[in-house]
Each structure stands twice: as structure tokens, then as C-alpha cells.
Amino acid sequence: MAKYIFKRICLAIVTIWAVATLTFFLMNLVPGGPFMSEKAVSPEAMAALEAKYGLDKPLGEQYLTYMKDALHGDFGQSLRQRGRSVSSIIFSKFPVSAKVGGMAVVVALVLGVPLGCLAAFNRGKVWDHIISVIATCGIAVPSFVICTFLMYTFGVKLKWLPTLGLTGPANYIMPVVALAFYPMAYIMRLMRSSMLDVLGQDYMRTAKAKGVSQSKSIFKHALRNAILPVITYLGPMMAYTLSGSFIVEKIFTIPGLGGQFVSSITNRDYTVIMGTTIFLATFMVIMMVVVDILYKIVDPRIKLK
């Protein structure tokens, strides 16, 4: 186990380095720069700004300097938000996204798993059809449509829920629902098909032949086997959901990391782009390792090597 984790950490470092390097050069290939704006800046002022942030040096040198600082934990200052360090931006925005995302993950699991099971148990019957329609909608309908629909129905027409910001508990409902919809639908589908597969397995018949009750055979024998594909999906899903969705955050004006990330790209805020990318990559890699370990706990056949 210790050996496995050590190996994974080494691999993670390589992955994160590759992501950072690729982002660094791609970002610089994109035309424009952090100090371009509608207002013309005099060439002298531009040169002074670039010199101040080291942008006048050759790209290779910039890269080495950045990497050296990053290794020391210094991700630099934001080029556009004066006086704010990149880490302070990330650590102020991420918790907001993670809170909404975390709730969405819980909602997706709490609804997706039982509904998927329900569909499997009632295969071909009314419940199965209803759930399959919900699942198809969840996967096919893009999140901006769902957001707009929710906002229009519950915010504007019915006036049940607030539509802007995150000022009270009620504000969380719509963004969480919008964010949870796709993963919930996906989990439902995964759960349904894997549960159907498991229900047809010989060991389920063995359990019945042993005199195990229906409910116990489902909770003990079926669920643990059927949940495996959901666990696999959990890693990327958590990383994606917790890091914030640009669309959902923009529509509900949530000051989260997802929105921040996209606006930093349009602003060519190089240091923020780099910092956020490295942060998200690290987060994703950690999630993957957590899921692998979880997988090992649930399924003893898995060997971590």
C-alpha cells in the first residue's frame, strides 16, 4: 500500500508538470496579452508593464522562472487584479465552488443510486420508463438550459427561490440542482445497468437458495457489487463538480472558481491561469487516487500495484 501510494505520488508529479508545461506554452501561443484593452496603452507604458512582470524576457526563461517559483510554492501575483496573489484568489474562490459542488455530489449520489436501483428492480415497468426519461433528459439537456428553466420557473414565475448570489440557504437550491442533474442522470444509468447485471448473477441465486431475504440480498450481496462502476465515475465527477461549473456560476452569479478560471483566460491573466490549472490538475489526481483506494476497499479482487 505504501509502495503504491509512493508510486502514485511520483506519477502525479509527472502528470502535473506535463499539464503545467503544456498550459504555459499554449497560453502564450494565444494572441493578445494581459495588458491589452480597448483603451490604447502607450508603447512605453506597455514595455514598462511587461518589464515589471518579466514578460519581455524570452519564453524559455519565463518558463524556467515560473517553474522555479512554483516549486517554492509561489504562484505569483495576478496580472489583472492588482495586489492579489494567485493563491489568495484560488483559496478564496475554491471553497465557494466546493460547497455548491459538494452538495451537488451528495444530491447526485443520494438520488442517482436509489433511483437507478429502482429502475433495475422494475425493469420494463412504469418506474423504469419514468426514470429512463429523467436520465435521458439529464444527459442530453445542456446545463444552461436547465439553469435558465429553473430560474425562469422557480425564480421569476413562481418567485419561490432567489435567483442571485449565495446569500442564504435557499440560494443554494437551484445551482445545486442544476449542477447535480447531469451526474445524477449518469449515475442512474450506470446503477441501473450494473444492478441488472448483478441481479442476474449466480451468486444472487445462491443467496436466495441460502434463505437470505430479498432486502438483505439486495443490500448485502447486490449493492456492493453493483456500485463499482459508480465509484469509478466518482473520481472525475467529483473533480469536475467541486471545481465549479462556469455556466452555473455565471448564471446564478456565484463567486466561484469555475467562473474565475474562465474570466482569467479571457483576460490573459497568465499567472491565474497557470495557478488554477495546476491546482485543478492536482485536485483531479488526488481524487483519482482516492477513488482507486476506495475501489480496493469495496472490491477485494482489485490489486493496487
Next chain:
Amino acid sequence: MSNKLVDIKDEYLSFFTPAGEVKALNGVSISLNEGEVLGIVGESGSGKSVTAYSLMGLTAHPGKLISGELNFNGHQVEKMSEKEMRKMRGNEVSIIFQDPMTSLNPVYTIGNQIEEVILLHTDKDKAQAKERARELLELVGINEPDKRLKQYPHELSGGMRQRVMIAIALACEPKLLIADEPTTALDVTIQAQILELMMELKDKLGMAIILITHDLGVVANMCEKIAVMYAGHIVEYGTVDDIFYNPKHEYTKGLLKSIPRLDATEHERLVPIEGTPIDMLNPPKGCPFAPRCEKCMKICLREMPPVTEFDDVHYTQCWMNQKEMMQGGTANE
């Protein structure tokens, strides 16, 4: 006769599939005394397993009992509720399945799976159940039982897993063990070991066994009585001697001709039964074997033959036998 443990009378069972009603069992009657071994032979789809599963209430989904009595150990199984049946399964009657590779749950330890059935049907606490599980593993000839209890199914070989299945089946000392092709998925040397183990345990524990197989060799060694099934009918029923030395039904004769023999002369060919099994969705009106029978008569195609009894045990369902019987020919002696 000693007291009957199993008495199935005139069982009809159908599977209601989208394509139509598949009549899996058409008037099957089986009886078995305590401590006896009955072999059910027949080709795939002849209703061997369905008969045995119905006795445990394990009939798979679109299957439904149409009529008949299923008496087992003083219960009327066809009238039992699911809850009553649950108390019986794994306790009074157990089953071993064909494929030990898939019959055990991959995510629980062997110990857990044996203890489960003990905890369900007895008053033993966890520690006692564990002790009993250990005993059972020793009983079925698994070495290092303490280590095995903590292992998962994928860490054991096929033969070992089948031994574990037997341990689970025997945990509550059932009156009846149903073995559904217990050795089909195992290689030959292991087959013999498993069968030997089953016979040894039968003598030790005094249970009855219903052995479902298509291997006549296995049946000859182990069983006292044999039921030969074809298309949901028992076409011939008798003692091992009846079936092997005095077969009456053309299907039984055909089966015996199609197995290799050690005393065969060098160039003697095996004789297969011509034709293919009937379509169970559209069974013929008469004897189901008639289309493949060499001695088929006109009446065979029109009407299902009645039971012809040769003695207390031995009977067939065949017009030929009926005819011989009517003509006073006691050809069975």
C-alpha cells in the same frame, strides 16, 4: 417404504415468455425417501433443473407453477409463503450449482458466506458460527481452514470453491441436497473428488440427494433411482439396474447407446440419437420423443402415452411399452 421426503405429484410448470408459453414441466412426478439418491438425467432444456428448483421455490422469473403437489419434509411447498420458504431454503434443503466460479459472491470472504447461512438458520452467535464454518471447511476437505475463512473466492481454485459451496449447503445439515450438475464445470480429476466427497458426506449426515446431470456415468455410480427426462416429461423411471440393464423407453436406449463403453469392440461406433430436441414453444400433440423415435407408431404422434408400470418402481411413458403390456407380454422379466 420408509417415510417419503420428497413427493412431487403431477407437476405442470410453464415459463411465460414474450414468445409464448413454454411448457417446461408436463406432469412430472417424483418421490424420494430419506437418505436416498435420485439421479435426474436428460439433455439441456428437458426440465431437470426446473423440477428441482421448483421444490425450493427458486423458479426463475417468468416461470409459474400451473398445477401439481410439491410435498417436501411435511411441507406443501406450492402453498408456502415466501417467508416460510426462506426458512426452509438453506436449512432443510440446500443446493449446489453448476458453476462454482460464479456461485460465490466475489466481494465477501469465504468465512462470511458460510457464516451467513449459519447465522440465518440457527441461534449460534458470531463466534460459534465461525467455529462451525471452520468445522465445515474441514469436513469438506479444505486444508488450512483458518486461512481459507479469510480468503476471497477469487483466491481459490474451482474445485475448492465447489467444496465451499458444499460446505455452505451442508451448514445446517439439510434433509435434502440438490446437486445441479455439480461437476460439469470442473476438470475430470476434480469431478471424481467432488462426487466422492458428496457420497461420503451423504453417508455421514444421512441426507437425501437429487443429482441433476447429463452424465450417465456419474449417475450409475452414485444413484439408487434414476429419472430420465425428455421435454418436460419423465419418460422412464426406475432403479439403476432397471435403467442400465433393462431400459424400456427408446430414448433411454438411445442415451445408453450414445455413451462410450470400455468393453466395446474396437470398431464399434457410438450411435447418436437422430434429430434435435423439440421446440418447447410448440410441443407436438403426441409423445414428444415421437419425431426422433425409430419405432414411432401412428398413435405416438396423436396422443401422449399413458404410464406403463413394470413394477413398484420402474415405469415408462411409451406406447410401445403400453402395447406390449396389453398383449400380456411381460418382457421386463
